Amino acid sequence: MSFASDVRGELARQGVADACCARSELSAALLCSGGIAWRGRGRYAVTVTAGEAATVRRCFAMLKQFYGIIGQIRTLSGDALNNQTRYQLAVPDDQAAQLLDALGLLDESSLFGVRAVPPEETVRFACCKKAFARAAFLMCGAVNHPEKGYHIEIAAPTEALADFIAQQFDYFELNVKKTRRKSKYVLYLKRAEDISDMLSLLGASGAMLAFENVRVKKEVSNRVNRQLNCDNSNINRAVSAAEAQIRDIRLIDAKIGVDKLTPDLRDMAIARANNPEMPLAELGEQMDPPLGKSGVSARLRRLGQIARKLRGGEESEL
Numbered sequence: 001m002s003f004a005s006d007v008r009g010e011l012a013r014q015g016v017a018d019a020c021c022a023r024s025e026l027s028a029a030l031l032c033s034g035g036i037a038w039r040g041r042g043r044y045a046v047t048v049t050a051g052e053a054a055t056v057r058r059c060f061a062m063l064k065q066f067y068g069i070i071g072q073i074r075t076l077s078g079d080a081l082n083n084q085t086r087y088q089l090a091v092p093d094d095q096a097a098q099l100l101d102a103l104g105l106l107d108e109s110s111l112f113g114v115r116a117v118p119p120e121e122t123v124r125f126a127c128c129k130k131a132f133a134r135a136a137f138l139m140c141g142a143v144n145h146p147e148k149g150y151h152i153e154i155a156a157p158t159e160a161l162a163d164f165i166a167q168q169f170d171y172f173e174l175n176v177k178k179t180r181r182k183s184k185y186v187l188y189l190k191r192a193e194d195i196s197d198m199l200s201l202l203g204a205s206g207a208m209l210a211f212e213n214v215r216v217k218k219e220v221s222n223r224v225n226r227q228l229n230c231d232n233s234n235i236n237r238a239v240s241a242a243e244a245q246i247r248d249i250r251l252i253d254a255k256i257g258v259d260k261l262t263p264d265l266r267d268m269a270i271a272r273a274n275n276p277e278m279p280l281a282e283l284g285e286q287m288d289p290p291l292g293k294s295g296v297s298a299r300l301r302r303l304g305q306i307a308r309k310l311r312g313g314e315e316s317e318l
């Protein structure tokens with residue numbers, strides 16, 4: 001099962017609280033699944049087609065409970081191009097126009113008498129706005145598994161419908177983006193926080209938690225990796241600087257003997273030689289009198305200059 005079908009499964013199992021929401025959800029289901037066909041002379045064929053049986057059963061239950069209509073469910077087997085079983089709920093022909101009328105979708109001034117989007121009163125309440133968005137996702141929504149990258153979308157069949165769906169999200173301050181893909185108008189979100197907000201707004205709180213778990217794990221492991229890389233390179237830099245200092249000190253000792261250095265430099269050379277991995281600040285504390293970090297690095301630099309001169313065969317001024 002994909003993450004997207006988990007989300008749809010969770011949404012399809014939500015209870016339908018009120019008649020207002022059932023009206024909104026059924027309107028979205030019919031319009032988003034492109035299930036209203038004109039048959040001439042005020043007659044229509046009305047169906048809801050979806051990839052999940054649970055979605056179709058949900059519509060069946062709402063039709064029966066709130067409109068007293070007993071629909072017919074059938075299975076559509078996949079074709080050669082798309083080997084996916086789909087499920088269809090058909091409203092009896094003699095009740096189709098009556099249902100469209102009850103949903104407020106009939107309008108003589110519209111093309112073929114059916115509105116492209118429901119009247120505003122359908123989404124008057126916040127609960128109905130959510131219900132509309134939920135059904136739109138159930139019918140034409142998709143979401144990536146968070147492991148695979150962040151993307152959630154609703155691909156509406158018309159621009160008017162896409163805009164209407166976007167308005168419902170706007171109400172909850174979720175600003176979806178819109179793009180065109182082939183014949184569809186696609187609303188989408190790409191930011192992890194927004195996707196999480198949308199899942200929870202739609203009512204898929206289980207999926208939202210699963211999404212957040214993956215997201216947090218990904219972010220923590222990214223941060224840990226960045227931190228590790230950074231620490232490693234700092235440590236590597238410090239270690240290689242200390243290694244060079246030790247080499248310089250051994251060279252100085254071999255060529256002229258550390259005893260010949262000034263007392264300041266001699267003490268520093270001996271302290272470094274005995275503490276190859278000690279940070280500069282701690283090295284300074286070993287000195288008598290104690291020395292700050294910059295004083296330590298000045299002396300180490302001085303030892304480096306002496307070693308460079310010795311390597312070059314020059315006479316050093318000690």
Ligand SMILES: [Zn+2]
Nearest residue numbers: 020021127128
């Ligand atoms: Zn409602």
